[in-house]
Amino acid sequence: MNGLELIALTPVLILVLGGTALLMAGAWYRQPDPLLAGGISVALAAGLSALLLTPPVQEIAGLFSSTPYARFFTLFWSLSAALMLVISVRYVKERSLPAGEYVSLVLFATAGMALLSSATSLIGIFLGLEAFTLAFYILIACNRHCDLSAEAGLKYLVMGAVATGFMAFGIALIYACSGSFHLPEALQGLAAAGALRPWGLLGWGMLLVAIGFKISLVPFHLWTPDVYQGAPTPVVSLLATGSKGAVAAALIGLFASGPSGWTDMTSLLWLLSALTMLVGALCALPQTNIKRLLAYSSVVHMGTLLIGLLCQTSDGLAASVFYVTVYCIASLGSFAIITSMADGTSEPTDLEQWRGLGYRHPVRCGVLTVLLLSLAGMPPTAGFMAKFAIFHASIQADFIGLALVGILASLISFAFYLKVIMVMFMTDETAPACHPGTTLEHSVLAICTGAVLLFGLFPGLLFDLIGSILP
Amino acid sequence: MIVPFEHVLAMASALFVLGLTCTLVRRQLIMILIGVEIMLNAAALALVGASAFWQQVDGQVFVVLLMAITASEVAVALAMVFYLRHRKGTIVADQFNRMHG
Numbered sequence: 120m121n122g123l124e125l126i127a128l129t130p131v132l133i134l135v136l137g138g139t140a141l142l143m144a145g146a147w148y149r150q151p152d153p154l155l156a157g158g159i160s161v162a163l164a165a166g167l168s169a170l171l172l173t174p175p176v177q178e179i180a181g182l183f184s185s186t187p188y189a190r191f192f193t194l195f196w197s198l199s200a201a202l203m204l205v206i207s208v209r210y211v212k213e214r215s216l217p218a219g220e221y222v223s224l225v226l227f228a229t230a231g232m233a234l235l236s237s238a239t240s241l242i243g244i245f246l247g248l249e250a251f252t253l254a255f256y257i258l259i260a261c262n263r264h265c266d267l268s269a270e271a272g273l274k275y276l277v278m279g280a281v282a283t284g285f286m287a288f289g290i291a292l293i294y295a296c297s298g299s300f301h302l303p304e305a306l307q308g309l310a311a312a313g314a315l316r317p318w319g320l321l322g323w324g325m326l327l328v329a330i331g332f333k334i335s336l337v338p339f340h341l342w343t344p345d346v347y348q349g350a351p352t353p354v355v356s357l358l359a360t361g362s363k364g365a366v367a368a369a370l371i372g373l374f375a376s377g378p379s380g381w382t383d384m385t386s387l388l389w390l391l392s393a394l395t396m397l398v399g400a401l402c403a404l405p406q407t408n409i410k411r412l413l414a415y416s417s418v419v420h421m422g423t424l425l426i427g428l429l430c431q432t433s434d435g436l437a438a439s440v441f442y443v444t445v446y447c448i449a450s451l452g453s454f455a456i457i458t459s460m461a462d463g464t465s466e467p468t469d470l471e472q473w474r475g476l477g478y479r480h481p482v483r484c485g486v487l488t489v490l491l492l493s494l495a496g497m498p499p500t501a502g503f504m505a506k507f508a509i510f511h512a513s514i515q516a517d518f519i520g521l522a523l524v525g526i527l528a529s530l531i532s533f534a535f536y537l538k539v540i541m542v543m544f545m546t547d548e549t550a551p552a553c554h555p556g557t558t559l560e561h562s563v564l565a566i567c568t569g570a571v572l573l574f575g576l577f578p579g580l581l582f583d584l585i586g587s588i589l590p
Numbered sequence: 591m592i593v594p595f596e597h598v599l600a601m602a603s604a605l606f607v608l609g610l611t612c613t614l615v616r617r618q619l620i621m622i623l624i625g626v627e628i629m630l631n632a633a634a635l636a637l638v639g640a641s642a643f644w645q646q647v648d649g650q651v652f653v654v655l656l657m658a659i660t661a662s663e664v665a666v667a668l669a670m671v672f673y674l675r676h677r678k679g680t681i682v683a684d685q686f687n688r689m690h691g
Contacts, residue, residue, distance in 0.1 A: 245655075249659050266688060277619075281613055283626070284626050290652075291633040294644075345690070348689050
């Protein structure tokens with residue numbers, strides 16, 4: 120690794136070194152406000168450097184790329200982390216979470232996501248994935264006053280550890296088959312017929328299982344609702360967006376490296392996608408806890424995303440990137456609203472606590488309605504354009520059956536999103552008022568809602584950008 | 591290579607299946623973590639074998655990285671086990687069942 124490569128790695132270095140500095144500072148200095156402000160500025164600085172700094176080399180040590188695609192996602196995850204830290208400010212103080220550790224772990228996790236999105240090698244994928252998984256093990260269980268948080272941490276730990284085992288063994292088999300960790304060569308190695316090809320296919324299958332655990336595809340989704348319910352809500356806002364989105368971004372990069380041995384996997388991926396959408400939508404219907412409901416909603420979304428990947432066309436991949444971006448914005452906003460309503464001891468998670476809340480907090484419930492409609496895919500929000508682009512690409516690529524399953528799952532999804540909206544607005548006022556929220560939290564909500572409406576009304580803005588950065 | 595490459599892979603796969611069975615069957619958290627360790631070691635064995643097969647050093651370098659990651663994962667996991675034991679007085683995975691549905 121030489122100086123030019125270090126310059127190309129600047130955003131990640133800022134995140135990691137900033138996180139380390141804050142961890143050290145937090146050991147002596149326990150005031151949460153300056154630490155959180157420091158974390159927000161480190162995340163923003165990393166995002167800014169990804170935006171402004173043109174990397175002198177395209178690939179770093181054969182592990183990570185610094186193409187515009189990688190820089191886009193580095194910027195996006197840094198901004199998500201900054202927004203997530205903004206909504207954490209009051210939450211961390213009121214629940215007396217350890218601020219130094221919290222902020223530094225969030226920054227380490229963000230560095231992992233940035234690395235994963237830009238990985239060009241199986242080693243890069245593994246390192247990036249582990250970097251944020253290890254941080255999330257601790258973040259999920261970091262609320263020491265809550266039993267559910269510990270239980271969620273345990274469930275994520277066991278599932279994550281098993282997924283790590285699958286991923287490591289899958290990578291080992293792929294390497295055994297192809298003799299290279301670098302993605303293009305590893306995929307090429309699969310295309311050539313040989314005695315080792317079955318091992319290589321088994322390896323890709325295991326890698327898919329590990330990815331399935333991480334982005335919670337059915338039947339590997341069982342941890343998702345429990346972890347979302349038990350973990351601190353700001354942490355969930357990053358877990359639902361960054362950790363899933365970064366894996367999805369790596370997958371998009373993988374599929375973009377060209378047609379290859381993946382064709383053998385098409386039927387398997389087809390089945391996974393269809394199952395994920397239908398099971399996720401049906402399981403969400405009876406949920407009465409809004410965090411669990413959003414967890415199942417994320418399961419459905421990841422299934423829909425797979426459709427775009429399966430198309431293997433540039434339209435499909437562009438639609439997938441658009442879909443990930445829009446899903447992350449809407450999801451982050453939804454969890455930000457729940458966080459803004461939380462006070463020191465409780466937060467409205469049960470749907471009973473949302474009954475008639477639309478009359479007590481009209482603005483935030485209205486914002487939640489917009490974000491839920493975006494997740495459901497209603498015009499004029501960005502979610503509609505995202506779903507439309509995915510289904511359009513899949514019909515063009517001759518995946519009509521899958522598109523029909525996807526549309527069916529979307530219709531079922533409407534039911535549970537509408538259930539929340541109806542509970543908020545169409546019942547008598549019974550729920551007690553929640554915390555009014557701070558100006559900082561409201562500005563995060565404004566950013567998310569603004570982005571959802573902007574990309575819904577002018578999707579061309581984002582589509583042009585994505586078209587120019589796709590690998 | 592003295593040993594045929596397929597034998598190395600078969601041995602590693604057997605080890606992996608043993609580890610996976612251990613994580614699925616045992617309910618003690620410590621045993622689950624040991625199962626995961628065995629799965630990761632199976633991966634390391636396959637990597638070393640593949641590295642010798644392809645006459646490259648890449649696989650062995652990855653094994654060193656894998657060891658480092660495994661060590662950090664174990665550090666976090668054992669801290670978690672300690673915390674859960676302290677909190678709930680048990681480390682049997684089935685006892686943590688307050689959330690379901």
